[in-house]
Amino acid sequence: MGKISWSRLTFLLMLIFVLALAACGNGDSSEEETTEESTEESDTATEETEESTEESDESADGESESAETEPKVTDFEPAFEEQTRAPEVETEAELDVEVVAEGLGVPWGMVEFDTNRLLVTQRDSAELLIVNLEDGSVSDPIEGTPEVNSEDQGGLLDVTVAPDFDESRTVFMTFSQDIEGGTVTAVGKGMLSEDETALEDFEVIFQATPAYEGTLHYGGRIIFDDDGNLFLTTGERSDDPIRERAQDLDAYLGKVIHITPDGEPVESNPFIEDEDALDGIYSYGHRNIQGVDFHPETGDLWIVEFGPQAGDELNIIEAGNNYGWPVVSYGIEYSGELINEGVSEHEAQGFVEPRYYWDPTSAPSGMSFYDNDAISEWENNLFIGGLAPNYIVRVVIEDDTIVGEERLLTDEGERFRDILVTEDGALIASTDGGKIYRITEADEGSE
Numbered sequence: 001m002g003k004i005s006w007s008r009l010t011f012l013l014m015l016i017f018v019l020a021l022a023a024c025g026n027g028d029s030s031e032e033e034t035t036e037e038s039t040e041e042s043d044t045a046t047e048e049t050e051e052s053t054e055e056s057d058e059s060a061d062g063e064s065e066s067a068e069t070e071p072k073v074t075d076f077e078p079a080f081e082e083q084t085r086a087p088e089v090e091t092e093a094e095l096d097v098e099v100v101a102e103g104l105g106v107p108w109g110m111v112e113f114d115t116n117r118l119l120v121t122q123r124d125s126a127e128l129l130i131v132n133l134e135d136g137s138v139s140d141p142i143e144g145t146p147e148v149n150s151e152d153q154g155g156l157l158d159v160t161v162a163p164d165f166d167e168s169r170t171v172f173m174t175f176s177q178d179i180e181g182g183t184v185t186a187v188g189k190g191m192l193s194e195d196e197t198a199l200e201d202f203e204v205i206f207q208a209t210p211a212y213e214g215t216l217h218y219g220g221r222i223i224f225d226d227d228g229n230l231f232l233t234t235g236e237r238s239d240d241p242i243r244e245r246a247q248d249l250d251a252y253l254g255k256v257i258h259i260t261p262d263g264e265p266v267e268s269n270p271f272i273e274d275e276d277a278l279d280g281i282y283s284y285g286h287r288n289i290q291g292v293d294f295h296p297e298t299g300d301l302w303i304v305e306f307g308p309q310a311g312d313e314l315n316i317i318e319a320g321n322n323y324g325w326p327v328v329s330y331g332i333e334y335s336g337e338l339i340n341e342g343v344s345e346h347e348a349q350g351f352v353e354p355r356y357y358w359d360p361t362s363a364p365s366g367m368s369f370y371d372n373d374a375i376s377e378w379e380n381n382l383f384i385g386g387l388a389p390n391y392i393v394r395v396v397i398e399d400d401t402i403v404g405e406e407r408l409l410t411d412e413g414e415r416f417r418d419i420l421v422t423e424d425g426a427l428i429a430s431t432d433g434g435k436i437y438r439i440t441e442a443d444e445g446s447e
């Protein structure tokens with residue numbers, strides 16, 4: 001081999017330096033987010049060519065094409081035909097898509113606490129802000145938010161307000177908290193001061209124990225039911241073997257939890273008579289539940305859980321049910337290995353089948369049913385944020401079956417984190433890029 005000239009050597013060293021810097025830029029990412037981000041990059045690179053070359057075989061025999069155009073990553077077959085890759089649907093109304101606020105951090109959770117005004121969490125800085133949808137203004141951080149562990153997927157997570165907020169001013173938040181032994185998903189509450197600058201008397205009301213030395217899979221969504229109690233979702237803390245605790249009734253990991261506004265188990269909970277089970281557990285066998293909402297017509301509690309590589313699931317939650325993770329899954333490990341022994345069928349193994357799953361991943365995050373008729377064709381549809389691929393998923397449901405899927409805002413290049421529907425029917429989406437979008441039907445004649 002000949003000698004390398006100094007100029008070439010200098011060039012190579014600089015190249016290595018630049019590459020190292022680029023790698024550090026993504027350094028805070030977890031396993032999952034790293035996977036998501038690399039997926040995201042390869043997706044955008046291949047999207048155009050794949051869209052033009054694929055799908056012709058499926059449409060040839062008269063079947064509707066699915067919204068999913070990427071190949072499956074697993075060999076699993078669905079338990080029933082409508083369980084995955086639903087036919088593509090398209091919104092007919094012309095939409096008005098507007099960025100109402102930008103420059104935020106990661107707005108992980110949002111709630112409309114007052115007409116067209118949102119309380120918004122900032123995951124990493126643990127700030128709580130008020131965003132006004134009418135003028136796009138963003139408040140100073142509200143004082144009195146809790147200390148969080150903001151590594152990886154942790155931070156200040158979801159926010160909601162008490163059903164009697166107008167009188168009580170009570171705000172509920174979830175966050176990842178450092179306690180002895182590691183971190184937990186915690187729920188706390190405080191009172192928003194009249195001048196909206198501070199959360200007063202903030203207190204932790206629930207901790208999803210056991211603590212674990214990890215910073216992934218906190219779950220962390222909360223929602224009030226009609227009886228004024230809270231459903232909290234958790235994650236199974238990701239690593240093998242702690243994730244197996246999703247199957248254990250003496251751990252709050254990988255669960256849907258049902259508690260009162262004081263953090264006590266609800267008396268009608270399914271395992272309250274079981275001395276070996278934790279009283280707050282409502283359902284179990286979940287991976288990392290990132291979205292939750294009640295179906296506007298049936299009143300059923302729906303959740304979306306982030307799968308491993310593929311196998312993200314939509315589930316209807318019923319008391320006492322076991323949803324199978326990590327014994328069964330429609331996904332595989334990020335390494336490509338099978339999970340457990342590669343069994344996907346839930347029901348045959350004694351678990352509840354998901355109503356729907358994605359293969360490849362839709363990287364689901366926050367979700368909301370469209371409980372409004374401002375855009376009439378969207379009524380009772382479900383909208384889910386997609387982190388990577390970067391889109392909002394619209395799901396059309398008939399009799400608990402997914403009959404259509406659409407991907408919205410695919411060209412924005414944003415990781416969609418949380419979704420809500422305002423009282424006046426606007427679809428609001430927050431993104432990891434620090435934006436808040438408002439999507440409405442375009443005014444007639446505005447074109």
Ligand SMILES: [Ca+2]
Pocket residue numbers: 285313323324325328329346354
């Ligand atoms: Ca499952």
